[in-house]
Amino acid sequence: MDRIDLIKSNQNKINKRYKELVEQAYNFRQTDSALSDISEYRAIKLLNKLNRLKYLSRDLTLNSI
Template sequence: MDRIDIIKSNQTKLSKRYKELVEQAYNFRQTDSALSDISEYRAIKLLNKLNRLKYLSRELSQPVI
């Protein structure tokens, strides 16, 4: 596999997990605020990883001058 393909597959996997955590945090908001905060924190950490992968994929896809 090419590096860009590996990065893209990781992005899709992390994006799916991010959406699950955000939904989980929203659902826990009314019943258990501590669990909601934990899920939101994990989602923020995943979003940071996603942003770094997006930067890497952008950097790799640009031609070298």
């Protein structure tokens, strides 16, 4: 179960950073569109990483059953 806990904590950190970047992109939308696009791109990359971790944790929980 150590590995699953490690994945879950990593998911929480990435999810928090993802939300910060989405909010930052939204806030920059009116003032600086370039910064908004950069923040949105970084958020999309983190979302992709989150989806991979979700798949990995799902796979680990299925194997432990």
